[in-house]
Amino acid sequence: MNIWQPVIEALESLNANKVRSGLTILGIVIGVAAVIAMLALGTGAQDTILGSLSGIGTNLIFVFRGGEDDSIRNPEPLTMGDAEALSDIFSAPSIEAVAPILQGNAEISYGGEATTLTLSGVTPEFFPVRNYVVGEGSEIDEEHILARASVVILGVDTADTLFGRHEGVVGETVRIEGQPFRVIGILEKRGGGMMGSEDEAALVPISTAQARLLRRNPADKVDVIFVQAADADLVSDAKEEISEILRREHRTAVGEDDFSLMSQDDMVDTASSITGILTIFIGGIAAISLLVGGIGIMNIMLVSVTERTREIGLRKALGARKRDILTQFLVESSLLSLVGGLIGILLGWGIGVIVGIVATKSGTPFEPVVGLNAVLLATLFSAAVGLFFGIYPANRAANLVPVEALRYE
Amino acid sequence: MDTPVIIARDLTKVYKMGEMEVHALRGVSLEIRRGEVVAIMGASGSGKSTLMNTLGCLDLPTSGEYILDGEVVADLDDDQLADIRNRKVGFVFQSFNLLPRSTALSNVELPLRYSHTKSGRKEKARLALESVGLGDRINHRPTELSGGQQQRVAIARALVNNPSIVMADEPTGNLDSKVGQEIMDLLLNLNKESGTTLIIITHDSKIAAQTERVIRLHDGRVLEEVA
Numbered sequence: 001m002n003i004w005q006p007v008i009e010a011l012e013s014l015n016a017n018k019v020r021s022g023l024t025i026l027g028i029v030i031g032v033a034a035v036i037a038m039l040a041l042g043t044g045a046q047d048t049i050l051g052s053l054s055g056i057g058t059n060l061i062f063v064f065r066g067g068e069d070d071s072i073r074n075p076e077p078l079t080m081g082d083a084e085a086l087s088d089i090f091s092a093p094s095i096e097a098v099a100p101i102l103q104g105n106a107e108i109s110y111g112g113e114a115t116t117l118t119l120s121g122v123t124p125e126f127f128p129v130r131n132y133v134v135g136e137g138s139e140i141d142e143e144h145i146l147a148r149a150s151v152v153i154l155g156v157d158t159a160d161t162l163f164g165r166h167e168g169v170v171g172e173t174v175r176i177e178g179q180p181f182r183v184i185g186i187l188e189k190r191g192g193g194m195m196g197s198e199d200e201a202a203l204v205p206i207s208t209a210q211a212r213l214l215r216r217n218p219a220d221k222v223d224v225i226f227v228q229a230a231d232a233d234l235v236s237d238a239k240e241e242i243s244e245i246l247r248r249e250h251r252t253a254v255g256e257d258d259f260s261l262m263s264q265d266d267m268v269d270t271a272s273s274i275t276g277i278l279t280i281f282i283g284g285i286a287a288i289s290l291l292v293g294g295i296g297i298m299n300i301m302l303v304s305v306t307e308r309t310r311e312i313g314l315r316k317a318l319g320a321r322k323r324d325i326l327t328q329f330l331v332e333s334s335l336l337s338l339v340g341g342l343i344g345i346l347l348g349w350g351i352g353v354i355v356g357i358v359a360t361k362s363g364t365p366f367e368p369v370v371g372l373n374a375v376l377l378a379t380l381f382s383a384a385v386g387l388f389f390g391i392y393p394a395n396r397a398a399n400l401v402p403v404e405a406l407r408y409e
Numbered sequence: 410m411d412t413p414v415i416i417a418r419d420l421t422k423v424y425k426m427g428e429m430e431v432h433a434l435r436g437v438s439l440e441i442r443r444g445e446v447v448a449i450m451g452a453s454g455s456g457k458s459t460l461m462n463t464l465g466c467l468d469l470p471t472s473g474e475y476i477l478d479g480e481v482v483a484d485l486d487d488d489q490l491a492d493i494r495n496r497k498v499g500f501v502f503q504s505f506n507l508l509p510r511s512t513a514l515s516n517v518e519l520p521l522r523y524s525h526t527k528s529g530r531k532e533k534a535r536l537a538l539e540s541v542g543l544g545d546r547i548n549h550r551p552t553e554l555s556g557g558q559q560q561r562v563a564i565a566r567a568l569v570n571n572p573s574i575v576m577a578d579e580p581t582g583n584l585d586s587k588v589g590q591e592i593m594d595l596l597l598n599l600n601k602e603s604g605t606t607l608i609i610i611t612h613d614s615k616i617a618a619q620t621e622r623v624i625r626l627h628d629g630r631v632l633e634e635v636a
Contacts, residue, residue: 005522012510314506317467318566319495319523321488403468406506 010332013304014339024300025340027293028385032344032378033351035286040352040368042278048366049271053264055190057130059096059232061239062262063225063246075258076250080206080220083123085245086227092241094234099125100222102206104214108152110162110174117158119176119202121209129228132203137170137185144205148212152176153185155201176202177213235263290381293340294389301333301393312397313405322398329394330387337386338379345378412479414573414606415441415464420473422459422629433459434470435629441574444604446597448617451626458578460626461610465500465576466493478573495524499567499605501596503579505559507551507566513538514547517566524570537565541595557588564595574606581616593619 014021063086066075083100086092102121107114126132127139134153144151152174159166162174172183181204190198210219229238239261246252246259305312312325352368359366422434433456441447451457462468463475466482469490475482478497485493494500499520507516517534526533538547541561551559560580567575577596581589593616600607609620617623625632 016510310506311508314502314508315519315523316491317465317494317500318520319491319570321491321523323488324523403462406467406502 006327006331007335009328010335013332014336020300021336024296025336025343027289027296028337028340028382029344029347031286031289031293032341032382033348034289035282036345036348036370036374036378037351038282039374040348040370041355042275042282043369043371044356044367046271046275047369050268053267053271055131056264057226057228059229059235060129060264061227061229061235061242063227063242064260064262067257067260077218077221078225078259079218080222082246082249083222083225085249086225086242091245092238094230094238094241095227096230097125097129097228099123099129099226100206101126101224101226102209102214103223106177106213108158108162108174108176108202110172113162115158115161117200117202119204119209119213121206121214122203123206129226133188134185135188136167139185140203140205145207148207149205150179150181150208151184151205152181153187153203154183155187155199156189157199158202159186179212235265239263290385294385297333297336297386298389298392301329301390302396305329305393305397309400309405309408312400313402313408316402317406325398326394329397330390333390333393334383334386338383341379341382344382345375411443413440414443414478415439416476417464418474420463420470420475422463423471432629434463437631439624439631441606441608443606444600445622446600446607446620447609448620448623449608449610449626450612450617450623452612455626456629457610457626461576461578464608465498466490495520496570497573499570499572499575501560501563501567501575501577501580503582505563507559507562509551512548512550513543513554513562516562517569520566520570533569537569538562540568541565556584557591560584560592561595568599568605572605574608577607577609579611580609581613
C-alpha cells in the first residue's frame with residue numbers, strides 16, 4: 001500500500017478540525033520550544049564561559065590563600081616571597097611564569113570625572129600570563145616595580161569614562177585615591193569576561209600598590225598568584241611543584257595545605273558539570289511537558305475515535321483490516337505530535353535568537369546555539385510521543401465491531 | 410445449473426443482552442442464485458438486519474452453515490471476514506455512508522485501497538462512477554452532491570471491486586419516491602447488464618414488487634417466499 005495515502009488522509013482529517021488540532025498540539029509545542037530554547041541558551045552560555053575561560057590565559061593555575069575546606073585554621077597569607085619561591089627554575093621546572101596580584105577597590109579621577117573600580121597591583125609577568133596586551137604606550141616593567149613608580153595602565157572603558165576617549169591619553173595624569181599617577185599605556189579591548197568587563201581596569205606596579213594604595217599586613221601579602229605552566233601536559237606537574245614549594249614555605253603538615261590550586265581545566269570541569277546538571281534539569285521539564293502533551297493527544301484521539309465510529313464501521317464493512325484502521329489512527333496521532341514538535345523547534349529557536357539579541361544589546365555578547373542533535377532529538381521524540389499515546393485510541397478504533405460501529409449514531 | 414451464490418442452512422443468531430438471550434435468527438435456510446434480484450422484507454425486530462449482517466459477512470452466525478460464492482464462512486477471524494467483505498460483498502446503505510471530506514473518486518477508490526489493488530485504482534473508480542452516470546462529478550465532495558447523487562456514488566463504491574453480491578439496506582429510504590425510483594432503476598439495470606446478484610432489504614412493498622423474489626421474515630424465521 002502506498003505509504004503516503006494514510007499520511008494525506010490523516011492531514012485531511014486533522015485539517016478538518018483545525019482549532020482542535022492546534023489546541024491539542026499546544027502542549028507538545030510548548031514542551032519542545034522550552035527544551036530547544038533552553039538547550040540553545042545553555043549551549044551558548046557554555047560556549048561563552050569556555051571562551052572566556054580560555055581567554056584568561058594559557059595553561060594557568062590559580063593559587064589562592066586558604067585550604068580546600070574550612071578546617072584549616074589561620075592560613076598563612078600568600079606573599080611576594082611565595083611568588084619568588086615559585087619562580088625558582090630549579091625547584092619548579094614545569095613553571096613558565098609567576099604573576100602575583102594584589103586587588104582592591106579604589107577611586108580614580110581625572111578633572112571632574114571619577115569612578116570606583118577594582119585596582120590591580122601587578123608585576124611585568126602579569127601581561128604575558130593573562131594575555132593582556134597594551135595597545136598604546138608601554139607595559140609595566142621591572143624599573144617601575146623597583147622604583148614604586150606612580151604609573152598606571154588603563155582599560156579601554158576606564159579611559160572612556162575618565163577622558164571620554166581612549167586614544168592619545170598616554171602621558172596624562174590621573175588621581176588614584178587622591179595621588180597623582182601618570183598614564184603610561186592603554187590596554188587593547190578585551191570584551192566581557194567571567195567577572196564583568198575586563199575593559200574596566202587600572203593596573204599599577206604591585207610595589208606601588210603595596211606601599212601606597214592597598215596596604216596589607218604583612219606588607220608583602222598578595223591576593224592571588226597566577227602560575228603559567230610551561231606546557232599543557234605539564235599543568236599537573238606544575239601543580240605538584242607549587243604544592244611542594246608552598247608547603248615548605250608555609251611549613252604546613254601534609255594534608256593541611258593552607259592554600260588551594262585551581263587550574264583552567266578545573267574551571268572548565270566545574271562549568272561543564274554545572275551545564276550537565278542544567279541539562280538533566282531541562283530534560284526533566286521536557287519529559288513532563290511531553291508527557292502532558294502526549295496525554296492531551298491521547299485524549300483528543302479518543303474523542304476522535306468516538307466521533308468517527310460510523311466511519312470506522314464503514315471502512316471495516318468495505319474490507320479494512322484491523323491493521324488498516326490501526327495505521328490510520330497511529331499516523332494521525334504521530335503526525336499531530338510531529339507537527340507540534342516542528343512548530344516547537346521553530347518557536348524555541350526564535351526565543352533563543354531573541355534572547356541572544358537582547359543579551360548582546362545589553363553588553364554580554366552571547367550566541368545561542370541550536371544543535372542538529374537537539375533538533376533531531378526533538379523531532380524523533382515528539383513523533384514517538386504521538387505514536388505511544390496513539391496506541392490506546394488506535395487499538396480501540398481497530399477493535400470496534402463493524403455491526404455495532406455502523407449502527408452507532 | 411450454476412451453484413447458488415448464497416447457500417444458508419439453519420442459521421441461528423443469539424445475542425446476549427445482559428441476562429437475557431435474544432434469538433434474532435431461529436433457523437433460517439435460503440438459497441440465492443447468481444444474478445438473482447431478491448428482496449428481504451419484515452417488520453422491525455423480525456431479524457432482517459441480523460440476516461443482512463450475516464449474509465454480508467459483517468457478523469458470524471451462532472450456528473448453521475453459510476457458503477458465499479463457494480467460500481465457507483464460519484470460524485473466520487476478523488481480518489479474514491474483512492477480506493471476504495472486500496472481495497465478495499458490496500454494501501449500499503440507507504444513509505449513504507460516504508466519507509464527507511473525500512471526493513467521489515476517492516470514496517469509490519476506498520475498497521480498492523483495502524484490497525491492496527496497486528495499479529489503475531483511479532481508472533477503475535472513474536469507470537465505476539461513469540457506470541452510475543456520475544462521470545462528470547468525480548471530484549465533487551458528498552456535500553456538493555444531491556442525495557440521489559450520493560447514493561449513486563455509494564453504488565459505484567459497492568460495485569468497484571466486482572463483488573459476488575450487492576447488499577442494499579433500504580437504499581431508497583432517505584430519498585423521495587422519484588429519486589428512489591431512479592436509484593432502483595439503476596440497481597436493476599446494473600443487475601441486468603453485469604449480472605450482479607442483488608439483495609435489497611426493505612419494508613417498502615413497492616420496492617419489493619420490482620424484485621424477482623421476496624423473502625419475508627417474521628420472528629427470526631422465513632415466513633414465506635413469494636416468487
